[in-house]
């Protein structure tokens with residue numbers, strides 16, 4: 543059994559529990575949160591989705607003592623385009639409470655980073671104030687993927703559709719995903735290879751599709767490598783969580799881009 547299988551098993555248990563609970567009231571103030579589908583287009587610098595991640599199955603403890611609100615405010619002041627909050631408790635030590643607290647503190651789009659297998663999780667993410675959810679193609683059948691994609695989209699929640707190989711990329715494109723995340727980490731083996739972005743990005747022919755390179759990005763050189771493709775943004779967790787100079791790191795990562803990538807169009 544892969545780690546992804548284990549996580550999905552745990553999610554099945556959690557979903558049954560969620561179905562027995564009342565849905566918490568929507569906690570976000572009546573702010574209108576920008577859609578990254580629009581805001582990540584035609585920017586002059588690489589968009590950064592900055593993640594709050596206490597620990598992970600592959601890296602163990604990263605920063606167990608982090609204050610998510612302080613961290614999110616810091617990300618916002620340094621120019622993050624969106625905040626990703628890991629809400630999985632069992633494997634990542636996160637919580638929906640973290641997301642709820644971050645929503646109260648920042649006006650940026652917030653990604654609920656979790657393993658979605660049922661619409662009820664989307665309800666809870668929305669109630670906590672998420673504006674984007676993650677759908678991991680590797681973890682879902684085509685039917686489930688479509689059901690969850692439509693459920694979220696109809697409620698005005700954006701979907702980051704995550705892929706790791708050519709087959710998953712084809713499925714994401716056929717789904718009509720407008721925001722596609724290429725995960726450089728294989729969730730079944732934890733292997734990280736930045737060339738995943740280079741290999742898969744060129745499969746996307748629609749210039750309106752937002753492309754995000756996810757995982758394993760540590761330096762400007764890494765951004766330049768994944769940015770050879772026409773990507774619109776990067777998703778960075780561990781490197782930001784371990785940094786003691788987040789402002790300087792943002793300056794390093796936010797390389798200038800033209801038309802969503804360096805150097806040329808798709």
Ligand SMILES: O=P(O)(O)OC[C@@H](O)[C@@H](O)c1c[nH]c2ccccc12
Pocket residue numbers: 593595655656678704725756757758759777778779780781
């Ligand atoms: O910490 P990193 O290597 O910068 O990676 C961030 C993010 O891409 C990673 O946390 C992630 C990508 N896809 C996921 C799916 C579930 C949990 C976590 C993830």
